[in-house]
Amino acid sequence: MPSSIRPGEVLADRYRLIDLLTESSSGRFWRAHDKVLERYVTLHVMAEDDPHAGPLLEAARRSATVHDRRLLRVLDADRADGLVYVVNEWGSGDSLDIMLAAEGPLDARRAAWLVSEVASSIAAGHEAGVCHGRLVPENVLVDHAGAVRLIGFAVDAAMFDITARPSTDVADLGGLLYAALTGKWPGPSRSQVPPAPVVQGRVLRPRQVRAGIPRPLDVLCDEVVNPYAGHDGSRLRETYDLASAQGIADYLATFVGDPTGLAEAEAALGHRDTTETISLPAIKDPPPRAPEPEPAPEPDPEPAPVSTELPTEAGLPIFDDENDDVSWVMARSDPAPPPPPFEDPPERPLFAPEPAEGPARRPRRPLPAAASAGSAAYWPWDTGSGQPTGTGTGLTPAVEEPGDDEVPGRSWLRLAAAIAAGLLLLLAIVVAYNLGQGRSPLAVPVGGGDGDPTATSQPATQPAAPISGITARDFDPQGSPPFDEHPELTGLAVDGKPGTAWSTMTYDQNFGPAGLKTGVGLVLDLGKAHDVSAVDLTFLGGPTGYSLYVTDQPPTAVKGLTPVATGTSADDGHARSDLDSPVSGRFVTVWLTSIPAVDGGFRGQVAEVTVRG
Numbered sequence: 001m002p003s004s005i006r007p008g009e010v011l012a013d014r015y016r017l018i019d020l021l022t023e024s025s026s027g028r029f030w031r032a033h034d035k036v037l038e039r040y041v042t043l044h045v046m047a048e049d050d051p052h053a054g055p056l057l058e059a060a061r062r063s064a065t066v067h068d069r070r071l072l073r074v075l076d077a078d079r080a081d082g083l084v085y086v087v088n089e090w091g092s093g094d095s096l097d098i099m100l101a102a103e104g105p106l107d108a109r110r111a112a113w114l115v116s117e118v119a120s121s122i123a124a125g126h127e128a129g130v131c132h133g134r135l136v137p138e139n140v141l142v143d144h145a146g147a148v149r150l151i152g153f154a155v156d157a158a159m160f161d162i163t164a165r166p167s168t169d170v171a172d173l174g175g176l177l178y179a180a181l182t183g184k185w186p187g188p189s190r191s192q193v194p195p196a197p198v199v200q201g202r203v204l205r206p207r208q209v210r211a212g213i214p215r216p217l218d219v220l221c222d223e224v225v226n227p228y229a230g231h232d233g234s235r236l237r238e239t240y241d242l243a244s245a246q247g248i249a250d251y252l253a254t255f256v257g258d259p260t261g262l263a264e265a266e267a268a269l270g271h272r273d274t275t276e277t278i279s280l281p282a283i284k285d286p287p288p289r290a291p292e293p294e295p296a297p298e299p300d301p302e303p304a305p306v307s308t309e310l311p312t313e314a315g316l317p318i319f320d321d322e323n324d325d326v327s328w329v330m331a332r333s334d335p336a337p338p339p340p341p342f343e344d345p346p347e348r349p350l351f352a353p354e355p356a357e358g359p360a361r362r363p364r365r366p367l368p369a370a371a372s373a374g375s376a377a378y379w380p381w382d383t384g385s386g387q388p389t390g391t392g393t394g395l396t397p398a399v400e401e402p403g404d405d406e407v408p409g410r411s412w413l414r415l416a417a418a419i420a421a422g423l424l425l426l427l428a429i430v431v432a433y434n435l436g437q438g439r440s441p442l443a444v445p446v447g448g449g450d451g452d453p454t455a456t457s458q459p460a461t462q463p464a465a466p467i468s469g470i471t472a473r474d475f476d477p478q479g480s481p482p483f484d485e486h487p488e489l490t491g492l493a494v495d496g497k498p499g500t501a502w503s504t505m506t507y508d509q510n511f512g513p514a515g516l517k518t519g520v521g522l523v524l525d526l527g528k529a530h531d532v533s534a535v536d537l538t539f540l541g542g543p544t545g546y547s548l549y550v551t552d553q554p555p556t557a558v559k560g561l562t563p564v565a566t567g568t569s570a571d572d573g574h575a576r577s578d579l580d581s582p583v584s585g586r587f588v589t590v591w592l593t594s595i596p597a598v599d600g601g602f603r604g605q606v607a608e609v610t611v612r613g
Helices: 053-063 096-103 108-127 155-159 166-182 215-225 234-239 245-256 262-268 369-378 410-436 487-493
Strands: 015-023 027-034 039-047 074-080 083-089 093-095 140-143 148-150 317-320 325-328 471-475 520-540 545-551 565-568 574-594 605-612
Touching: 015 039, 027 155, 039 053, 039 155, 053 074, 053 083, 053 155, 093 096, 096 140, 096 166, 108 140, 108 148, 108 166, 108 215, 108 245, 108 262, 166 215, 166 245, 215 234, 215 245, 471 487, 487 605, 520 545, 565 574, 574 605
Parallel strands: none
Antiparallel strands: 015 027, 027 039, 039 083, 074 083, 093 140, 140 148, 317 325, 471 520, 520 574, 520 605, 545 565, 545 574
16 A cells, blocks of 8 residues: 555545545545545545455446445546545444444344344345445444445455455344344454354353343344354244345334334434535645835925915815805914913902901801911901901811701701611511510511410421322333333332332343443332422442432433432442432432342342432
């Protein structure tokens, strides 16, 4: 493989390489951008002198003869720049391996429908004499519209030097169904999905790996993955040709029934849409031009003589309406006269009082001798009353006569202040009376009876009371069918009797990321919306991990929900979760995230749940 081919290179003057998706010993699988048709494509690229280059082009030619809506079609195949390349449609969505890693195993009907779509497409290829050859979860795509698409039909096997046979495709179909139901891969082709458990050379049946898988699908997987192992699928082979892709497609179609709405449900899950517009490098700007030399500065012109009789540039026009003429304001030829001289200051300040001519107009209080002496130093005039009238700092202001003008609104302010003081006095009297009667300051009885000073005081915050009338149902969204965790025992968890308990099924592995499920639990119906403030739980068998969810509607899964509390019970099985603040809702989900070990596996038991609010 030429080492010069890198992201950003353009192949055949048309396909710009963007992302390297997979790589084998002799070829590479790229996401590229078609510069002519402005769309994404995929490229299988191999060196022209590679011994598999010819089979790659031949596989592309054979793949183009298969017409099926689920195939990502071959668009081009050629040699250029020392390379052989095959161009396919670009599919945008999530491959099955990504779905299993993100969501875990699929529910039974969804898995059967997805594999039935793949089987129908493979059957169309086999009818045309073309095999896929590498039918692994990585090559099964669910796009953002909810449709199932197949990647690398015949071409992927050629790039990985795999001989494509119908029997390999059939075995991989059984492996796809097994992986969709359990999250484990048993097929003959190599995949990144974790391998299925094998005991004495035989792959364990799906129901041995994950509980709740319907028997028809379990039998089909066992027949295809473990052929001729002497199990109970002989009658199944008498009815359906399980050695062909069409027989598997027919069997799964019967199990699914009417598929209306399944593609729409997949689209609603929000599979990735990677058809965004790519950003190509910007065109480089041309080199900057050399700066032109600045012209030599011109010499300043000689100042023109200014005529005082000519109008200035800022002169104002004068319009003559009678003669239809315009003239300009002329500059003054005579210098402006000087400003008038300042007037002499008055003999006394303007704000000084008039001298008294006769009796004083306003009686004043006598001033202290020190004050009089001080004021005389500042104000050297006399009003004729024998006392200075200045505003020295030591003077006491004169007493206003009753007839002086008052500040506007002062009487209203005084009235408002008087009313406020009266109200405060009345409030103080009421508070004192209520306290004397054994009540709170605002007449709320503090004791146990109204007006009874001998009653015992109660705390202001009452403890949360248990909510009655609760019903429960089992909750197993990752099982098949989704609710199959001893539903007949769910009432024992809310019957008020700690001696009775609801239990989960017995699992080979504990819950968690490494287990078969993330958990199971109970959904409690409170009858109506309540403000839930605490939940008391009693478990049996040993410490049990749990999460609590409060919702307005019954949940279908816990993915996407935010727990209001999490924890692990004590060794005696008791646990209490007090919420930081009450959460309103009608349904409380008790989700078991870790269950104790028992003989033969792991099992959780809930003896009692009390919801307080």
